[in-house]
Amino acid sequence: NHSVVSTDVPMSKRSDYVDLCRNIIRDMDLYGVCVLDNFLGYERGMSVLNEVMNLYSMGVFKDGELVRNKASNNLKTIRGDEIIWVDGRENSCKHIGQLISDVDSVVMGSNQMNDNGKLGNYTINGRTKAMVACYPGHGSHYVKHVDNPNKDGRCITAIYYLNKDWDIKENGGLLRIFPEGWSDQVADIEPLFDRILFFWSDRRNPHEVQPAFKTRYAITLWYFDGNEKEEAGKKFHVASQSNICCFENAT
Numbered sequence: 001n002h003s004v005v006s007t008d009v010p011m012s013k014r015s016d017y018v019d020l021c022r023n024i025i026r027d028m029d030l031y032g033v034c035v036l037d038n039f040l041g042y043e044r045g046m047s048v049l050n051e052v053m054n055l056y057s058m059g060v061f062k063d064g065e066l067v068r069n070k071a072s073n074n075l076k077t078i079r080g081d082e083i084i085w086v087d088g089r090e091n092s093c094k095h096i097g098q099l100i101s102d103v104d105s106v107v108m109g110s111n112q113m114n115d116n117g118k119l120g121n122y123t124i125n126g127r128t129k130a131m132v133a134c135y136p137g138h139g140s141h142y143v144k145h146v147d148n149p150n151k152d153g154r155c156i157t158a159i160y161y162l163n164k165d166w167d168i169k170e171n172g173g174l175l176r177i178f179p180e181g182w183s184d185q186v187a188d189i190e191p192l193f194d195r196i197l198f199f200w201s202d203r204r205n206p207h208e209v210q211p212a213f214k215t216r217y218a219i220t221l222w223y224f225d226g227n228e229k230e231e232a233g234k235k236f237h238v239a240s241q242s243n244i245c246c247f248e249n250a251t
């Protein structure tokens with residue numbers, strides 16, 4: 001039941017733009033997690049999926065890093081994902097680029113729109129490039145982790161899912177978030193086509209990807225809080241500056 005979304009209207013001009021932003025603000029303030037379905041609409045979602053599948057078929061994805069498993073002291077994959085960083089201006093990534101600017105619109109819109117002018121009291125002034133990820137589907141998973149455990153500046157994780165006809169029982173690949181403070185509650189998010197998910201990147205949201213048995217695609221953006229990022233810059237060199245973009249006229 002895809003909402004009919006006219007494809008050529010820029011996000012910030014869409015009639016439901018304000019509602020989307022209010023939706024994000026409310027859910028992020030209440031739960032620290034927000035899920036929106038039918039984010040781009042069917043056609044544009046399919047255009048993004050086709051670009052991702054073309055990239056994958058070109059074999060340009062790299063394995064997520066391997067980490068030594070202390071317990072059994074052997075090299076164990078804790079991440080089954082294969083990734084590629086995309087800034088959206090590449091020739092073969094036009095639609096991914098459009099997705100990125102639409103996510104920027106709702107994140108920046110929500111950051112300005114809140115009554116006290118901030119989303120979660122952050123001043124978002126930049127983001128990473130888009131990390132396009134594929135779980136090849138032979139039980140590949142991602143162990144429970146926190147995206148930003150040590151204040152590196154990232155405040156919001158935005159994940160856009162591209163998986164059509166996904167049957168969670170057959171295909172697995174569930175994203176399970178363990179929101180801090182909700183002792184026995186978990187947030188189970190299916191990686192469904194044209195679904196976008198936002199959550200606070202810090203210790204409030206440990207999460208895992210359960211083993212996937214079908215190819216599972218997702219595009220992730222991390223948004224920076226200007227103050228935390230500046231503090232981090234003083235403490236330690238942020239790993240790879242190459243995948244970081246700053247908004248030109250950041251307020």
Ligand SMILES: O=C(O)CCC(=O)Nc1cc2ccccc2cn1
Nearest residue numbers: 133142146147159175191207209218
């Ligand atoms: O695909 C999903 O549902 C989420 C997967 C996920 O958590 N990916 C992920 C990927 C990461 C890559 C580099 C550094 C930190 C990272 C943290 N999380």
Ligand SMILES: [Mn+2]
Nearest residue numbers: 145146147207
């Ligand atoms: Mn993560």
